[in-house]
Amino acid sequence: MALVNENYLKLQGSYLFAEIAHRVQKFKAENPEAEVISLGIGDVTLPLPQVSIEAMHKAVDEMANKETFRGYGPEQGYAFLREKIRDVIYKSRGVDIEADEIFVSDGAKSDCGNIQEIFGVDNTIAITDPVYPVYLDTNIMAGRTGLVKEDGTFEGVVYMPCTAENNFTPELPKQHVDMIYLCSPNNPTGTTLSRDELAKWVKYAKENKSIILYDAAYAYYITEDDVPRTIYEIEGAKEVAIEFRSFSKTAGFTGTRCGYIVLPKAVKGYTKDGKEQALNPLWNRRHTTKFNGTPYIIQRGAEAVLTEEGQKQVKEMVGYYMENAKIIREGLASLGLTVFGGVNSPYVWLKVPAGMTSWDFFDKLLHEANIVGTPGSGFGPSGENYFRLTAFGSRENTLKAVERIKTQLKL
Amino acid sequence: MALVNENYLKLQGSYLFAEIAHRVQKFKAENPEAEVISLGIGDVTLPLPQVSIEAMHKAVDEMANKETFRGYGPEQGYAFLREKIRDVIYKSRGVDIEADEIFVSDGAKSDCGNIQEIFGVDNTIAITDPVYPVYLDTNIMAGRTGLVKEDGTFEGVVYMPCTAENNFTPELPKQHVDMIYLCSPNNPTGTTLSRDELAKWVKYAKENKSIILYDAAYAYYITEDDVPRTIYEIEGAKEVAIEFRSFSKTAGFTGTRCGYIVLPKAVKGYTKDGKEQALNPLWNRRHTTKFNGTPYIIQRGAEAVLTEEGQKQVKEMVGYYMENAKIIREGLASLGLTVFGGVNSPYVWLKVPAGMTSWDFFDKLLHEANIVGTPGSGFGPSGENYFRLTAFGSRENTLKAVERIKTQLKL
Known part of the structure; x- marks a missing residue:
């Protein structure tokens, strides 16, 4: 009888991104006119360096x-x-x-x-x-x-x-x-x-x-x-x-x-x-x-x-993302939100407003500003009450997202 | 104290190809004029299909x-x-x-x-x-x-x-x-x-x-x-x-x-x-x-x-190697050697002459015909007295190798 590695059965489902996709899909179905911007996933968007x-x-x-x-x-x-x-x-x-x-x-x-x-x-x-x-x-x-x-x-x-x-x-x-x-x-x-x-x-x-x-x-x-x-x-x-x-x-x-x-x-x-x-x-x-x-x-x-040329090109690329990070960080801070990261990292980690869970804030951001982020609790219990936004989007979307957070989010 | 996975310590050194390289190197040093042909390693030599x-x-x-x-x-x-x-x-x-x-x-x-x-x-x-x-x-x-x-x-x-x-x-x-x-x-x-x-x-x-x-x-x-x-x-x-x-x-x-x-x-x-x-x-x-x-x-x-075009191109490529296999197989058989494989596979597996080990035959082939192959015993105890030749070389080298085996190997 071929036994399986039962340690695999201890694993929890990769609930986080599946649940995000599910909630976004539902929102889009109910709000077909909404233009949803994702600052959720840690994937790059700029093309490869020319070198x-x-x-x-x-x-x-x-x-x-x-x-x-x-x-x-x-x-x-x-x-x-x-x-x-x-x-x-x-x-x-x-x-x-x-x-x-x-x-x-x-x-x-x-x-x-x-x-x-x-x-x-x-x-x-x-x-x-x-x-x-x-x-x-x-x-x-x-x-x-x-x-x-x-x-x-x-x-x-x-x-x-x-x-x-x-x-x-x-x-x-x-x-x-x-x-x-x-x-x-x-x-x-x-x-x-x-x-x-x-x-x-x-x-x-x-x-x-x-x-x-x-x-x-x-x-x-x-x-x-x-x-x-x-x-x-x-x-x-x-x-x-x-x-x-x-x-x-x-x-x-x-x-x-x-x-x-x-x-x-x-x-x-x-x-x-x-x-x-x-x-x-x-x-x-x-x-x-x-x-x-x-x-x-x-x-x-x-x-x-x-x-040498390659290093120049990737530094420009990283610089582009870090400018996005600055836009997000400063935009959120200007609203009185407490933000971490975004200085030496493409990730901005924010403390969600008092009384809310990470998922509460996820829903609020999605419904009020049509922005997708990642609930901190998805990364572990101590991530609860935090929220991750990434700087890997385009400049245009990043600016638009921050503008919407500033004008549409009811804080 | 960080323990290591001690199962790794049970592994035997990857002796086979290292030993082959060592013997070939020694032979070349002693016989700088010899043009050694390798039919040893199972790696392809033709370029990628154009598709x-x-x-x-x-x-x-x-x-x-x-x-x-x-x-x-x-x-x-x-x-x-x-x-x-x-x-x-x-x-x-x-x-x-x-x-x-x-x-x-x-x-x-x-x-x-x-x-x-x-x-x-x-x-x-x-x-x-x-x-x-x-x-x-x-x-x-x-x-x-x-x-x-x-x-x-x-x-x-x-x-x-x-x-x-x-x-x-x-x-x-x-x-x-x-x-x-x-x-x-x-x-x-x-x-x-x-x-x-x-x-x-x-x-x-x-x-x-x-x-x-x-x-x-x-x-x-x-x-x-x-x-x-x-x-x-x-x-x-x-x-x-x-x-x-x-x-x-x-x-x-x-x-x-x-x-x-x-x-x-x-x-x-x-x-x-x-x-x-x-x-x-x-x-x-x-x-x-x-x-x-x-x-x-x-x-x-x-x-x-x-x-469709890709399948045509890889069939030509495989056909080229299989023609090499046929050349090796038939060349060895014509000398009275017992050969297996080479019909549905790029590998020809031959029985080494009676009284010899796989490594004896390796040395004989290297010294008399300047051909490198792989001793069967390197693949397990039941590979002893067998020897592997591969069809992945160029046609020119394959023909030359078989010709040398026919004319220079003292059987």
Whole structure:
């Protein structure tokens, strides 16, 4: 009898975006004349940078000729891309990462989901609350949690609330944890962790022999000088942290698919009898056994992003979105709403008016201003009473949305 | 203390291709004038079909314009591709598969490796011997095996020897097994399973509530009419079989990366207390949580393969390789060597001359004819005394290689 992985049966339905779609659909059916604007989903809208377009055309042509055709490439990614990442993303920040500590993939979602495989099932994980759901769901699937509780949290998981009260900075857990998921700039709160906060986590990880799983997918949206772009700017992080990066939000690759993991050779896990085991070779084994490399064409598109001209183009693109973020942030603040994020992140996280739940505010925004956002409670219990708006729309829609919020929302 | 997944420590080094590379390098250093031809690695050499090149150029251009740009697509693949697969691969063979039973991915290696995640760790797996290593390695990683034994096999795994003695058809295991990996046309033996043989396995799976994991990555290489192209041609298979397919060998996509899983909704696994659980929704959950879709550009390239003109082009491509296979097969047979495969597969599997091991023959072929092949023992103990040659080289090299074998090999 072929047994199934019963951990999957513990998973909760991906209720959030389905419920949003359902409510929007109903509203549209009842209000066919309404022009609904979505500031809900975290997907980019600007086309790919021209450098990537050109590089991919060239790569497609190479695939058309026997002399330049590429079959299987290295599973870890071509040297041309790994070396560019090493130089442009890390060396430029004074961080020494070797090319063979970088593993190119099809995106940070896959990497964040797959990384837990190289860890023991008995490890305790810590996640922030609210949180990007993939960290938790993939650990549920692997059996690193118990069952769901009435409040929607899972047994055996350490939740670290991040709210306005603690300035969205997770506190060190009172109990021992082995794997710590941190995301900065944060999805969904749009806030960042300071150098001192990160140093606190690196210290904890070293003392507790824990691993930090650091999601820096939004690093390019940081505008303030003193916010670390990579966790490896923190002394000692190369011994305890794995970093996830992506071209998705950096360069509009959400449908083009390229990301990477940085796993320094000094990062160690442990066997049950306490022996050190470097994680880089374990991930290398996982990556080469279960993955066959990112398409050559796509890797060339990603490489182009890391040229001087490419960096110029993506900075313009990010600048466009960040101007949207500013418009949203300042527009909401001018109404007396309390807003967070939007300075080093494309996400604006707002406190919903007193007495309302996240879903109440969702309905209010949809009905009064015909704007779709994302209820904070969908990202975890501590997201209740918050709401996420994204800066990835067009300028025109962003301006229109803010104008409507200002003029039509009854606050 | 962050524990590692100690199952990884049970894995054996990927000795085979490293050892081949080492011996070839040594030979070349000692014989700098020798012109070594490789018929060793299963990678294609012809450029992509022209239809894919055109489709991908068009898709790249779409990504350059705001109006046609694509961000996140459906994780399971775009409808345009899933429906084409349904019609061209399945409906054309009289097999009814729904589009939502097809999950587009970045390749069959990922799918073969990832599929085991939705199964319980207590399942017993059965694999053929010799075998494509990914089936076994990913189950070792998941903890579905014991330790390696002295003969290189793993405790707790049911091996099904496939040799000339049983016509390369695995026998039904005497003990109960839950997950059965079958590959036809087979890598490495190049042989296929007949309709009757497959029917036997479907019957076994139904009676034993087992699941067949059917790798049909080489289906396009079948030339004989009566060999099934898909396991779903067998009555009842839609209740017990998951099929893996790929554009890699079909259309030269080894570096372009696109494959798919077919998981019919009628396929059921079981909870420990004996309740039926459809596998399609479990895989859907896995696929949408840990994967973010195959690049849009690549999916357009794959779609083009499934047009009428695309099918014509890939049939020419496959025909070219199969003519190579014929040249190798007939050339070796003319020397009195015993050869298998190469009729419905790009792999020729030969019995090495009496008294030699696979590695002895490797050295002999390299030194006397300067040809690189793959020792059968590298694919499992029952591959000992066999040797794999591939038809993926150029016609010129294939002809030259066979000529050298005929004139220089001392048999």
